[in-house]
Amino acid sequence: MTLAVVALQLVVCTLALPMFLLNLLGxxxxxxxxxxxxxxxxxxxxxxxYMASRKQKHFSNLQEFAGPSGKLSLLEVGCGTGANFKFYPPGCRVTCIDPNPNFEKYLFKSVAENQQLQFERFVVAAGENMHQVADGSVDVVVSTLVLCSVKNQDRILREVCRVLRPGGAYYFWEHVADEPSTWNYFWQQVMNPVWFLAFDGCNVTRESWKALERAGFSKLQLQHMQAPLPLSLVRPHIYGIAVK
Known part of the structure; x- marks a missing residue:
């Protein structure tokens, strides 16, 4: 990390001092x-x-991973408010996991708005420990904008592999670190300490594709893109499908 990054981090953190003091006080x-x-x-x-057409295309072949019954069993990790529900195929059986219980009322609003889905349950748990979900019990796992904030990427990906049936798929969609030579990466480094605290543990400097590459999936389709978003810090994205 360069001296310029450290100096600017200090300035930004000083401006955000009240937030850090509240954190120190618990x-x-x-x-x-x-x-x-x-x-x-x-x-x-x-x-x-901004992203609807791209996400629609990304999730367009979910039904191909349905089991013998023809009904797709889907687990969304880090479900948040249920913003992905409208991209899931009709009849899809959905289980949601998120460590933040405050999402529940917003999630159930999305459930009511997407009655084409068969919602099963909401589990308050971290993705690194999904013991409430049985081994090999789901066809598809989805996470969007989640690997940026988990405490241990390797552990959550091991859990994803555990709960997927053989031949099941993991659909991921994440913002990541920019190219190290860019000004955007410079500012990602500067802002990350305050960003992390302000946005519930989110990192803008993670190279999440590396964790996916070492996770041991039998097949990995991974693409990088610059998302058409107004905030440059979160424009670098990866997305794709990993098959168990």
Whole structure:
């Protein structure tokens, strides 16, 4: 990390000092969990306005991974407000997991708006420990904008592999670090300490594709893109499908 990055980090962190003091006193986590869930109900709507056509295409072949019954069993990890529900095929059986219980009321609003789905349950748990979901019990696992904030990427991907049936698929969609030679990457490094605290553990400097490459999937289709978003820090994305 360059001296310029460190110096600017210090400036930015000083400006955000009240937030860091609340965190030191143990109060920020409670405030952040509630406010983050509230803000995400609006952010996800705006995000989908920019990304809807791309996400629609990404999820267009979900039904191909349905089991012998023809009904798709889908687990969404880090479900948030249920913003992905409208991209899932009719009749899909959906289980959701998220560590933030404050998402529940927004999630059930999405359930009511997407009655073409068969919603099964909402589990409050971290993706790194999904013991409530049986081994090999789902056809598809989905996570969008999740690997940026989990505590251990390798562990959550092991859990994804565990709960997927053989031949099942993991659909991922994540913002990631930009190319190291870019100014955007420079500012990602500068802003990351405050961003991490403000957005409930989200990192803008993670190279999440590396964790996916070492996760041991039998097949990995992974693409990079610059998302058409107004905020440059989160424009670099990866997306794809990994098959168990």
């Amino acid at each position: 109060l920020w986590n409670w405030v952040c969990k509630k406010s983050f869930a509230y803000c995400m109900q609006w952010f996800t709507v705006i995000y989908n306005e």
